[in-house]
Structures are given as structure tokens and as C-alpha cells.
Amino acid sequence: MPTLSYHRPSSIAEVARLARDDPDAKLLAGGQSIIPSLKLGLLAPSALIDLGGLPELRGVRLEGRSLRIGAMTSHAEVANSPEVRKHVPALAHLAAGIGDRQVRNRGTIGGSLANSDPAADYPAAVLGLGAEIRTDRRAIPADSFFKGLFETALDPDEILTAVEFPLPERAAYVKFPQPASRFALVGVFVSLTGKSVRVAVTGAGPCAFRVAALEQALAKRFAPESLHDITMPADTLNADLHGSAEYRAHLIPVLTRRAVTQALA
Template sequence: MHAFKYHRPSSVKAAAALAKGEAKLLAGGQTLVQTMKLRLASPSDIIDLGALQDLAGIQSDGKTVTIGAMTRHADVAHSAEVKKTIPALAALAGMIGDRQVRAMGTIGGSLANNDPAADYPAAVLGMGATVITNKRKLSPDEFFKGMFTTALAADEIITAVSFPAPKRAAYIKFKNPASRFAIVGVFVADFGSSVRVAVTGAGPVVFRQAEMEKALAAKFAPESVANIKVKQDGLNSDLHASAEYRAHLVTVMAKRAVEAALK
């Protein structure tokens, strides 16, 4: 790790003021610290958001769950409110990384990093959640821009994410055997009037599967998606999964997500 200046501001405003140049915001540090240790990232300044107590916490009115950006994955996974209102979201949080990662990683950090194989983007896009920052409110379509890229400005900090509660939902993830990141993760959410299907891991950035959404809106059943062939164009291809295999897995995971949502 190269040397850097460490800051621990006590307000979002102060943090945003420091966030310029080669500075990096530190939320849970589950990606940033690793890349710094490998000397792949060498920020001039680290702005630790750990003192911003207001950014951590979960609120729910039964229709919407709002999660503070600094809320740890483990807290979302174990939250009675989340389990009651959007059980699929609690289950997703409980599937992220391992116990140590879940104890440190945060929802805001995960979304700002926007790893193409991360789990939270599937939930945010799959439920049409609102990403709230110190400057504005963003829809998922506005927020997710591309691989490791978001709409966030350098001095823009996620403060919370607000999820509308679906009628039923589920997230099924096919894990990379080594890293346990999603090779393909599919979040299916049935809002009654509409169905959303979001896919993470398969492409450079989380995306919706319109054909499946349409089929499920007509009939929310596994067989509605079981025969939908996903095109492999533009999908990721690596040691662990070719684009062809990923395309196949999107269908299988979608089918299983619908099955799980119906249970």
C-alpha cells in the first residue's frame, strides 16, 4: 500500500468538500482496500465515511424500505423490517461475499463501485429503487452507467437507497466458484401491475430483461421464462463462464427466481 492522507469527516458536507482530485471515499472498503494493498490503486487521500452515523440505518413504512448508504450488508440481512417487507432483499444481502465482507461492506459502497458482478445493483434495478445522494435523487436507469461507472460526480455521496416493496420477489445467484461473485444473478420482482427482471454478473453492467418481464407480467410462472433464449451478444466472457454459458444461466436463474418468489 502506498502512503495516503487519512480523513474522517463528521458531516456529508465536509466529506464532499474533501472529495476531489485523487481522493477516494472509503465506505466499507471491501474493494478499495484490497486494490490499495495490491498497489493497483494509490489514492492521495482517503475520506473515511465511518463517522457519518446518519448514513447508517434502515427505515420502513411497510411500502418502502429506505437503507442508509453506510448500512452494512449483515445489518440488512438480519433486519426484521427488511425481512418482513422485502424478504428477497434481506436474502440477497445475506448472499454477498462471506461473513467478514458482510460485516464491513456497505450498500452505498457497493453501488458506488458498481462492480459488474455485485449483487445490490440487481436489487436496485430489479425493484426500481431510488438512489439518494447529497445532491439529488436518481432512478437506476440514471444511476448505473457502465462497468464500474455510475452517474456520481466526484463530490457526490450516496446517502440512502429507497426500495419500493414488491408483492413478491426473489434473487437467485449462480456464484463464481472461486470468488463467489455472481457469474449470473437474477432479481425478479412482481409489483402486481408490472414485473421487473434485473440481471447482474452477465454483462458489463446490470441490465433488465424485457422479454422475460413481459412474459411474467402475462403470467408470473417459471414456465413463462423457461424457454426464453437470452442473446449472448455483449455478455461477459471469462475463464469461468463464456458468454454462451452466461446467456443460458440467465434463463435458468430467472426460472429459479420465479420459482423462489412463488414459494
């Protein structure tokens, strides 16, 4: 690992100052993606700015009709949170399926979203629930947050502080895990709130995306049968040794049907 500097600030203002003063520094959340990347030489920041000393970035709070989850809340904390389990059980289920127990104890929701790994689980929930990303300077709607492979709308020195999830009437997340890593080969998050249906897919493209054709069909009638005639084009999807683009395209409506069935259960 390259030698670097390390900071552990105790206020958001200090994080912001350090990030502004050193454009080559990286924010460190749980470290479950950044530390392996440092070891592999995929990243060589000048410094790490550890957010671990900021307790105000941790925790889950119900605020009216939305659930606010602090950026430094671990996957295990989300999975076990009574508020999440009660109000958005699909989100607790998603968090309980990330990586393995040790990774869930360290990895954080903010770290996962800022990283925007194409096969990460959380982006599907953020997009599938129409959440809002809160930062030290603004609120970013989920629909304009994910920009591409490991690319988000965050400015280089911007600090993701929390995510606000509106409470859905029905929601479910179903993933087809890559068996070794349990990253999503394809994962689909569906939600129904009033007449609004959202279908968000992870694992299949450069970043998480919504599928208008599936949403429109489900908006007419929220039932698995509504999707029987729909096929997905494979031309823009990911292909790797675990699955071809055609295989991923096939999985999207299959997993969406399963998610709708679960959401209705």
C-alpha cells in the first residue's frame, strides 16, 4: 500500500476544509472497498480523511413520512434497525444480504453510495425508492445521483451525510448473487407508492438504472403477470465471466416478477 497521510476530524467543517485543501485526498467511511483498492494499487490518494470520528453521521431516524439514515450507518445497523424493519423491510432485507457479516459490520451506506460500484446493492434501493442524498451543501435526488461506472454527482470535496428514504406502500428487493462475492449479478428493487411504481436495477449496467417499460406495465396493474410480454435489450448491459449481457437482460424481468410477488406478499 502506498504511504499516505491520515486525518480523523471531529467536525464536518473540518472534513470539508481538509477535503478542499487537498484535492487528492479521499474520504474514508467503513473502508470495505477503499482499503482493498489501496492494496491493489487501484487508488493512490495523498491522504485519507476518516469519517469515523463523527457520531452525528450514524443512526436511523424516522422523520414524518421518511427514514433518514446517516452516511456512516453500517449495513448491519440498517439490517437490524427496528425502524427500518418496520417501515421499509425491503431495505433491511437488502442490507442483510450485502457481502458477509464481517463486511456488514464495517461497510456503510454512505460509503457504498459514494463508491457507486456497478454491482452494489444500495444504489438499487436509493433509485427504487426515489430517495434523496443529503450532503454538506445540498440534497441530490436519486434520479440524478448515479452518473456512471464508480461515478456520482458528488463534487470531489463534497461530503455525503445522510440518505432520506420516503416510505413506500409496498417494496421488495430480489438479487441474483454472484455466489463467491454475493455482489449482485443482477438485483432489482421495486416499490409502489400511490400510483407511482419504480423499478431499479443494479449489477447489469455501468451504474444502477430505472426501467421505464417495466414501471409503465406495473403502473397499469401491479402484478407479476403484467410483465410477461416484456423483454430487455442486452446491448448496453454488462458482460463478464459470471454472465453474458443476454443472461443479465433475461434476469431483469424474471427478478422484477419475483420482486413484485414478494412486495405483494
